[in-house]
Amino acid sequence: MYNVPADFINEAKIWEALEANKNPEPSRIKEVLQKAAEMKGLNADDVAVLTCISDPEMLAELFTAANTVKETIYGKRLVLFAPLYISNLCANECLYCAFRATNKDIDRHALSQEHIAREVEVLINQGHKRVLLVAGESYPNQGFQYVLDSIRTIYGVKNKHGEIRRVNVNVAPLSTDEFKQLKAEGIGTYQIFQETYHHETYHKVHLGGKKRDYNWRAWSLHRAMEAGIDDVGIGVLFGLFDYRFEILAMMQHIRELEDKFGVGPHTISVPRLEPATNSDLASHPPFPVSDIDFRKIVAILRLAVPYTGIIMSTRETAKMRRETFALGVSQISAGSKTNPGGYEEEDEISSQFSLGDHRPLDEVIRDVASMGYIPSFCTACYRLGRTGQDFMDLAKPGDIRLHCAPNGLSSFKEYLQNYAAPETKEIGEKLIRDTIAGMSGIARQRAEKLVKRVEAGRDDVYC
Template sequence: MYDVASPHAEEFIDHAEVMATLDHARAHARDAALLDEILARAALRKGLTHREASVLLACELPEKTAELYRLAHQIKLDFYGNRIVMFAPLYLSNYCVNSCVYCPYHAKNRHIARKKLTQAELRREVIALQDMGHKRLALEAGEHPTQNPIEYILECIDTIYGIRHKNGAIRRVNVNIAATTVEEYRLLRQAGIGTYILFQETYHKESYEKLHPAGPKHDYAWHTEAMDRAMRGGIDDVGLGVLFGLESYSYEFAALLMHAEHLEAAFGVGPHTISVPRIKRADDIDPAAFANGIDDETFARICACIRVAVPYTGMIISTRESQAVRERVLPLGVSQISGASRTSVGGYDRPEDPEENSAQFDVSDRRSLDEVVAWLMEQGHIPSFCTACYREGRTGDRFMALCKSRQILNCCHPNALLTLAEYLEDYAAPGTRELGRRLIERELTRIPGNKVRERARAYLEGIARGERDFRF
């Protein structure tokens, strides 16, 4: 049944093909010659098939795993440089009609406080995020036909883009909402969203149906084929992800790459981002109840394998993970992280009330955005608040062409420095500001072209004078 270009979920994510892939990977986990061959192919920076990458994930030879990690680090630098894009999730509503057994928003949970932001409350949330320095948001909402209809989501997007507070502005709104129709994806595109994000949760159909016993999300095909409908609706940047811990990680990994291959085959554009969340403790949810949790070393290997298999994609690690784990995987290919996240409805504008918890899951990294920015710079990364590609029309196949040829760095590197400079001027603590100014001066010398370097310097001087929103 396996057909990478098929519009049908059970054909482009064919269970028999996944199982054959896992058998192949286990059989060659200690095959040094094959592992060397796959690593050599990965070093060409053209990506790997799901079967090749699954062999690397199953590798039982420590020296080959060390080589994988070195290669993942270098490939990330080659495609994205040493910049790390910053974003924050913004929860609009936790009303939901689904019965996902791993999520506290499930319809039968009577412990959690149900909340939905009014437009006035949303404005306060956005201003709080702007006052931190955020420029890029990921909107989150439960699935509910009357509480969270598409009209509500569109109104929220319009409100967010319209808010100007001091030097603050949200320049890119990504959206993570339930699978919907081509017509509604078209409306999201017209509203100016950046990336449409939807986690598959698990690609194992039998497990998927057990984990989603009721509600619209129970329909495996409807959910799994959502990205195809989004593409047909004109959204050319989509973000994939699974919730590791629900099913065997090797199964999810192979199927996730098959989904990426499907998008390439069917639309000519693979996933703009891939997220790798792990199940976390939340109200009414105990991760220990799920038998497929993965340790930190396995998590690190998954990240490295995704980077070498899909070198062009942005890889996202959220504040589900601790500072220590994020520090472990940042050198292995991560290009985007969240900072100072709140997973409750209304959590940015006011302190969370422990008696009225509306959080989706526990946050492990509770540092402020300024602390995260300073930490990244101390680690040798450039914290980037850039949204230029989205606003310059460099999306979908246009972005991918630049990324795969590694030309995107000509824009991304100076843009990262410019947006970091804005953050330093408007929001940073004195120590962070000084650290950032030294980093910018050092990184300016790494811009290869004299014209671009001098133009960047001129823009930086403009930022110091109070001007904003320069971009390449």
């Protein structure tokens, strides 16, 4: 069972594409970049060409192309969220992860619903509106019901100005019936990473537990979408295998979903392997990804799947995060903790992995705004049904910006008015004024109207 490949991941074709397009001429690279500028995506051969770029001048052209596509589609908007770890119980044996079953050097916790509510209160008081619920691949006695109860708890916490308006979920692969239950709780995106698409490597680093079943994991998004969850997220843990292979394998996964369901993933995450408690593999990646190659990965993905969100976590340093904003990143986590209960009480030892950016939310927002980016907490699309194919129908002709730009500004204004430090508020208010002044037409009219409503004391306004 474990040696049978998922039929939509064809390793031979990946190696053929890489071999056929190695050492491309500059003219071929320029041809691919010109194609990418049309914002209709790239095929496997095109992507293979871009992975071979090493010349500084060609790299600069790649990065410029990615920046142009990113700003054309997303503008200067960056969506913010926080991960919420509710449990580090796990039955798997993943060599790169501190949560693996045999690791005795961390304390195990499955938060009670009362404790989850307190964690949510901390996040709301910081200004967060989106969380990514994360759990190890094992649950307390309630089983999967524990996850469903936790989602209800998160949505149920309210205070004067805030509540969590969107819960995304990253939990173990589920059956189709369980995915239907997950959808019924009103989640946003279901997110799961294959970690590595290379079959041999996958089985070398997953030694026990249900996660060892490559196919069960690979086909999980099919089950999710069959259950009606049309916003899904994929990702690779870069460093486990050759990043060139992983990008092309991800492209095969994306095309498979597009062929079967008419729409690919809503987001792609790009985590790099980081040190984890009692994990030699995490500290010494088999295929380390340099900073320049990491920037290449982000830029290539932005050109290959232009309308898919790219998520950058706090695994990376503040410097690296800043550098990737211009290359395609559209969502970032901020003020993150990766251990259950971490927002109430610090416990680095029991974290899933080491963080590179430890700054609190307000400091991240101030930094992002000082660079000219709009920090967005908008959740309008998910609450108005603009998901899956409906979202793409608006995104591809560029119409989604008529909603995203005004909503991003109003949600940022809400943050500044209710949570921001004085210095952050000063920088942010100027950015909002300057941004609206540079807008025109319907987008400007909507932005001015929504921001004025927030100024008048209304929260949670959107179009």
